[in-house]
Amino acid sequence: MSLKLYNTLTRTKEPFQTIISGKVTMYCCGVTVYDYCHLGHARSYMVWDVVRRYLQWRGYAVQYVQNYTDIDDKILKRAAQTGQDWQAITQTFIQAYEEDMARINVRPADAYPKATEAMPAIIALIQQLETAGVAYAAQGDVYYAVEKFPAYGKLSGRSLDQMEAGASGRLHTTKQEKRHPLDFALWKAAKPGEPSWESPWGPGRPGWHIECSAMVDQGLGAAIDIHAGGSDLVFPHHENEIAQSEAVLTSQLARYWMHNGFVNVGGEKMSKSLGNFTTIRQLLETPLPILEGKTLDPMALRLFVLQAQYRKPIDFTDDAIAAAQQSWQTLKEGLLFGYDYGGTLQWSDRDDPDFGNPANMRIADSSDDVLRFQTAMDDDFNSPGGLVVLFELAKDLRKEGNLLSHQGQSSAPSDHLRSQWQTLVCLSQVLGIEAQPEESKPQSGLSDQDIERLIEQRQTARQTKDFATSDRIRDQLKEQGITLIDQSGGITRWLRE
16 A cells, blocks of 8 residues: 545645655744743644654655744744843743653754744745745835735635635735735834844845745755645645745645644634643643643653544543543553563563664564554554554553463463564654653662562461461562562462562
């Protein structure tokens, strides 16, 4: 089966074919850095992280660029409200973004261009648009003339007349120099006290949409394979990017336009403007009553996001978060199987420092589990279908782990269990889901011989029906992190926690 993905531009699933064979150029619209990221941001960047990981797993060389919008009305408003320097604000929240993404295991982009660092390219692109007759200057501002681009509206599927009628009273503006109500700013004349850059039209700063068009061209070229972002960017942001770029740079800005669905709270999109958002930091650091006062594991957050097909909305509820945390415990047990039982199963490399590194693992590309995972993910990155395969593997390994703990043997050969575990680890990493054993706590002062001696004393106490002593020894060992497992025939096994 070949990879197919849903293209917002054509509203259909299409076979994936890149401009250059074996290579993928991918651009994702990044955050405006004036505040902490919320769960809606987390979903978007996790989704594109998985798309990138899967394409790499399928053998593509992926060049992934994601911008920072570091000059914007929201940033300047925040600076005015707090009295901070606007550049200090952007630096603070760029760092915060990088910290948050690291916590949820989103890999860094290959490049993070900033709007303020792309000013020459932005000005040059506006000049090209002006020369082509699709942009006009007016009193220090520069606007894009939407009527000059016949294909305007092709991404959102609306005609210019429909957009104008649908906007009704929202298009009133004091900018009398605009020729059409939907014309949008490419360059904004400087206002007193605001940062500005010199340009052929006088001091000012760029509009939001032109920034991305310039940074795509500067970072990846005039035509790219995938342009990604949230569903809220289809119009006007991505529609305007197409109009800007395709008017002068290329016949087609991106082969595929991909958009992720919203995170909803109470039926409404999570957003800062509505005030119904939860930041990534709040979610991961605040003890939650639904989790009995525990904090949410970052990998549980990835499961919450990936349990839904990326184009569909997901509802942020207490029950959904609790279910994700519980699901993570199941998957985590499977991912840690090799660490917990590799020694018992006599895996020769269990004590190697690099044990468990997926880069060193070999999995059978033709195995049923791998083929089912690939079939699911080839269908427009169907992560819920991919997770079904992972949970089946994890549950099988958890069952075998219970047998090893309580009976000292498993029902499957060691080599088979190793193959299952390695498949689970490698496929999970494709979805950005990983588990590492916790740092070992200092072991109890009891040696193996001490433990065996106490177990013998307990056995003697049980035989003489001295249950008080038997219970005291069990509790003593429990306090030292030793769990006893009584089996038939008077045999007692033990495990260090």
